[in-house]
Amino acid sequence: MSAPAAVRTRIGKYEIGKTLGEGTFAKVKYGKHVETGVDVAIKIIDKDKILKHKMVEQIKREISTMKLVKHPNIVQILEVLASKTKIYLVLEYVSGGELFSKILNQGRLREDQSRKYFQQLIDAVDYCHSRRVYHRDLKPENLLLDAEGNLKISDFGLSALPQQFRADGLLHTTCGTPNYVAPEVIDDKGYDGAKADLWSCGIILYVLMAGYLPFDEASIMTLYKKIHKADFTCPPWFSPAARRFILQILDPNPKTRITAAQIYKIDWFKKGYTPAKFKQKDDISLEDIESVFSESMDKHEHMELQKNEKKPTIMNAFQLITLSNGLNLSGLFDTPEDPKKGDTRFTSIKPANEIIASIKEVAKPLGFDVQTCDFKMKMKGDKEGRKGHLSVATQVFEVAPSLFMVELRKAHGDTLEYHNFYNELSKGLKDIVWR
């Protein structure tokens, strides 16, 4: 029999320690893996409370969103455990405390230091936006610092995935701390989640550099009025460039407010900026593909000439099972009509050479340069997108005699642009896709 919650010191393989934070629906506790010694933060959610408040869908969304976003400046979810009465979200432990405790203890930050945190914030927020995930509640309590002093955004509990859009294509639920909330969110006439998050980032930048809020009123009505008019002034120590930049972010009109793509081009922002380095689930490293294509042109052409004699990689049972969600082989047959699954692969009963030729034929008019090597392809977009040129790696596998699986992976560029490309490509490949 398990010990009562009050005296319980273990959850799964984690030894439980002090409470790190407490909210209405969850408590966050420190934990240590008893075998590996890895530190974690465990978010403990009471099943009864979420059932009572009809929040089951929101919790499910929180978990799937956290699994979807993998970024060095976002707190990573490690695993999910459950007991009869509780759900435990095991999170990466971030040891440096809240960024804003630093401001409370040491006062405002220097411009360079504020810029560094702001760059990391924009990097992570823009990454989420490219996956259509909007935080909607960016505020100081959600910004933690790791042991190296890097920013980590926590708590995607209120973030919204596309299904929360209404027919007008805009987000609707009003939430968040008023001081950090964009005017259009207060109005609740529908808002663009990306623009609203950028407004909150602007408030955060102001607070880092000023040491106080741009809009802070005892009366909520006065506060709302000031937010709507963006009625704020910058303290004299802000540099002219920082002032101009903040004015572009704290623009009450979301249509003219600066976008993330424009932020990356602002000199003030660019100073000392290095994009976050990480490996994502759906991004295979460019080096992996480059190595396939790095053979000398001679060899490459030679392979092209001999391609009829070559055969696609045959998948072994282990690879098939890995791909197919346990032993349920239906996972293999993700069709292009089901892009939300994120796996962009399809099956075909056409000969591998025909598959490759069709992909080339469809990709070229879409503005993609196609290189082929055996049954691997690299397609590079000629247009510069939000995150540079889109690059897509493709491989044809033989699943069974006369049954091929074509896998496409984004190697470089923006995820949303990749999904758009995939949709266009799959329309053109209707005749070779097997259903």
Ligand code: ADE
């Ligand atoms: N408080 C809330 N989440 C946390 C985390 N992931 N690490 C440390 N403290 C936290």
